[in-house]
Amino acid sequence: MSQNILLLILCATVVFAFLSVKRIPEGTVYTLRRFNGQARTLQSGTHWVWPLLERVVHRISLTGHVLPLDELFPLATGSARLSGKIFWQVIDAARADALIDRADELIRARALNATRAIDNPAEEVGDQRNSRLKSVLNESLRELGIVVTRVQVSLA
Known part of the structure; x- marks a missing residue:
């Protein structure tokens, strides 16, 4: 035993x-x-x-993530489709841990808000829009441990 x-x-x-x-x-x-x-x-x-x-x-x-965008976007003259991709990655896992489950939703909402902040986004050139969106997103997301590496969106 x-x-x-x-x-x-x-x-x-x-x-x-x-x-x-x-x-x-x-x-x-x-x-x-x-x-x-x-x-x-x-x-x-x-x-x-x-x-x-x-x-x-x-x-x-910690490697890159891709967020596909395909949103109907209201304009003063009607509506347009905001479509493309936002590439992002985690740079500080300890800070990003609290929001990692909803990071895609957060980035999508902040990208739409940044596009709405422009008076007439349809007149903005594509490369200008992409670089502006990237800098606006990085300003608000860097403190959360996330960085946007590339933005490829179009408004059609």
């Missing part, structure tokens, strides 16, 4: 040690939360975690 208990303890220890090792791929950051709400981020590499106390909340890719 004591050999069975010893074998059970040995197997439980091996399983616990196996679950304690997390391998995080290059270009990815994991956010872990404990039951008490405390959070920590893990960079790429191999790390020890507490399998019963900590859980992975977000797997944040």
Whole structure:
């Protein structure tokens, strides 16, 4: 009977040690939360975690993301379609963790608001619009740990 208990303890220890090792791929950051709400981020590499106390909340890719845009946009003379892509990436995972689940919605809303802020956006040249949108988005998103790398939108 004591050999069975010893074998059970040995197997439980091996399983616990196996679950304690997390391998995080290059270009990815994991956010872990404990039951008490405390959070920590893990960079790429191999790390020890507490399998019963900590859980992975977000797997944040630090490589580029693409946000497709296809929105009907009201103009003074009718309406037009704002379509294209916005390329963005996470530069600070700790700051971006709180909003990473809704980052696409946030970027889309801020791009539409920036386009609405222009009196007559249909008269704006495409390259001008793209560079203006990129700078406006970066001003508001950089403090959140996100940067827009390229904007390719058209208003037709």
